[in-house]
Amino acid sequence: MDFLRELRWLLEQVPRGRVTSFKALADALGDGKAAKAVYVTLKESKLPGWHRVTRSDGGIPFHEAAGTLIQEGIRLSDSRVVGFQGIKFTDFRSQRPLALLRREQRSLASRVVLEDRLEKPGEVGGFDLSYQGNRAHAAAVVMDREGVEVLDEVRLTTIVSFPYISTYLSYREFEPISLCYGRLRCRPSLLLVDGNGILHPARFGIACLVGVRLGRPTIGVAKSLLLGRVDSGVKQGENSQIHHRGRLLGYAYRPGRGKPIFISPGHMISPSTALELVKGLCKERVPEPLRLAHLACGQMRRAAVG
DNA sequence: GCGACAG
């Protein structure tokens, strides 16, 4: 989905003399959770009609918009639209593209294999990204199964067009990850991705997409909990199950004294095997291939700045 | 029924 194009299309529908809100635009895109992404996008690229977008209470988010709004006959009082409810436009024509993406996730989720299809004990690849606006610095680090020796590494920079929206992360980060994977000299037999696998409302987080699209065993490792409930008080070095709607979706694992990480299968691996493999790779809080990929991304970004 | 929500 082309996020900018969809947003441009919706903004064209707001008539002169009317306004709409970030939330209303997000709803029209198919998911109200995208309201912040709409805000960030409009803040960075002022599409035609950007000045007609307000907060949910009619507040003006961009001070520069006030003059144009008044010219269009909209009355403002204390940086808020007077009679907001009356002139608020919500009657959008839209295919609701985010709802389509959610449907796609639910459909692809049926292809996820939750049994161990791990080939020979081979290499493990970690993938991570860091950003400068819509510039994504991506890195892949391949190590041995114990996370001791680096066997291969790839770094690249690309432009991403899809914003960060919780539960749609894969539509932002899959392409850079896929590009990294394609440039590796030796293909790892197991992939680690920053984010969730089946620990996702559609049971299809980014680790699942990476696994299914690349046809490789994949595990998702997240640093904060997206959904589900964890038994409170996980002791260090130990783990506890994460259930959601009666299903075991992953584990919370506390490598040290700090916060836990959240492990879930992406593809071709069982929850328990995913947990054990990640445990074996955790020298620090995050498994080594992911930690080194994270460091590589940070270096790239700093090098691009200075 | 409503809110929360990976990077």
Place this chain on the structure above:
DNA sequence: ATCTTGTCGC
């Protein structure tokens, strides 16, 4: 994820 200084601790 990013914006950011010094500071506490192993």
